[in-house]
Amino acid sequence: MEFTPYQIIVPIGSILMVLYAWNLVMRQKKTIWEGILWTLFWGAIAYVAFQPNSLQHLSAITGIKKNETAATFTAIVILFFIVFYMIIRIEELGQRLTKVVREKALKDAGIGEEK
Amino acid sequence: MRTCAIIPAFNEATHIGAVIRGARQYVDEVIVVADGSTDDTAEVARQAGARVVVHPENCGAGAATMTGLEAARALAFDIAVTVDADGQHATADIPKLIAPLSQGADLVIANRFGGRKVSIPRIRILFNAIGNAVTLLATGIWLPDTQCGFKAFGPRALRQVDLKMSGFEFCTEIIREAARFRWKIVSVPSRVVYSEYTLAKGQSFANGMKTAAKILLRSFLR
Numbered sequence: 001m002e003f004t005p006y007q008i009i010v011p012i013g014s015i016l017m018v019l020y021a022w023n024l025v026m027r028q029k030k031t032i033w034e035g036i037l038w039t040l041f042w043g044a045i046a047y048v049a050f051q052p053n054s055l056q057h058l059s060a061i062t063g064i065k066k067n068e069t070a071a072t073f074t075a076i077v078i079l080f081f082i083v084f085y086m087i088i089r090i091e092e093l094g095q096r097l098t099k100v101v102r103e104k105a106l107k108d109a110g111i112g113e114e115k
Numbered sequence: 116m117r118t119c120a121i122i123p124a125f126n127e128a129t130h131i132g133a134v135i136r137g138a139r140q141y142v143d144e145v146i147v148v149a150d151g152s153t154d155d156t157a158e159v160a161r162q163a164g165a166r167v168v169v170h171p172e173n174c175g176a177g178a179a180t181m182t183g184l185e186a187a188r189a190l191a192f193d194i195a196v197t198v199d200a201d202g203q204h205a206t207a208d209i210p211k212l213i214a215p216l217s218q219g220a221d222l223v224i225a226n227r228f229g230g231r232k233v234s235i236p237r238i239r240i241l242f243n244a245i246g247n248a249v250t251l252l253a254t255g256i257w258l259p260d261t262q263c264g265f266k267a268f269g270p271r272a273l274r275q276v277d278l279k280m281s282g283f284e285f286c287t288e289i290i291r292e293a294a295r296f297r298w299k300i301v302s303v304p305s306r307v308v309y310s311e312y313t314l315a316k317g318q319s320f321a322n323g324m325k326t327a328a329k330i331l332l333r334s335f336l337r
Contacts, residue, residue: 028295028296029295030295031254031255031291031294031295032255032294033253033254033255033256033294036255084332094281095279095280095281098174098175098178098281101170101171101172101174101178102170102174102178102181102182102185104171105148105168105169105170105171105182106168106182106185106186106189108168108169109166109167109168109169109186111168111185111186111189111190
């Protein structure tokens with residue numbers, strides 16, 4: 001059985017992402033549940049790369065048959081994630097400001113900063 | 116073990132005095148976090164005998180709770196009980212909430228739906244069910260009442276908790292912290308008082324949905 005470079009690179013990348021996720025779980029940065037979700041997600045990507053024909057089942061379920069429709073749908077999903085990431089970044093800035101406000105409030109109340 | 120009550124409050128001058136007086140009977144100290152309140156919440160809380168920390172700006176319930184928890188840590192408390200400022204929680208249940216901590220629990224959460232029969236509005240029951248489902252999807256942990264603000268943190272949980280989310284998402288984030296650090300969680304039935312006032316203070320459906328979407332996407336992309 002011959003493999004295309006795509007069928008080799010994508011599963012290797014997926015394995016690395018899964019290992020990274022479980023490394024975060026071990027360091028208590030992610031929960032076990034989140035590790036499982038990541039494993040399922042990257043496992044699915046690796047499977048599709050390995051078995052491209054499996055997408056035909058997805059086509060039967062979603063009704064998306066034309067390539068143009070699939071491309072439009074994919075673009076909308078990508079845009080959604082880009083917007084979501086921007087929201088997250090803005091929230092992180094908000095969290096930094098909140099941290100400053102919280103530290104000032106504790107200091108003003110005569111409660112020392114936690115070390 | 117030294118115990119404190121933490122009350123995050125935003126414009127609660129009319130109700131917070133009674134809540135503080137109720138909680139003081141069962142804890143060593145009450146810490147009120149006045150979260151950018153524009154009324155006399157801070158002054159009323161001081162007069163009622165609470166230690167008050169003032170956020171100069173409104174940062175949200177999660178941020179106010181985390182400020183209270185940090186204050187509890189800095190003041191060397193062993194146990195912290197969080198109570199809503201609107202008077203919906205029965206402060207007389209604080210001993211019941213603290214009891215499981217001496218039996219190995221790290222986090223005790225009141226269950227508003229497991230106590231004596233009280234008339235809980237259907238919309239609240241629906242909100243809670245959605246909150247529980249979102250928490251299950253985000254953390255893998257099922258609890259009967261994940262969105263209740265009446266909680267007790269044991270020494271380990273108080274030492275480790277680090278909330279990042281400022282808004283109402285913090286209830287689910289606390290369960291995520293429990294999953295992350297593998298705390299033992301116990302759910303205890305508790306009475307709840309729903310009045311027009313407490314219902315008006317709750318989240319809107321649209322806001323709840325937005326919160327749910329944020330929690331799910333964050334938990335996946337984190």
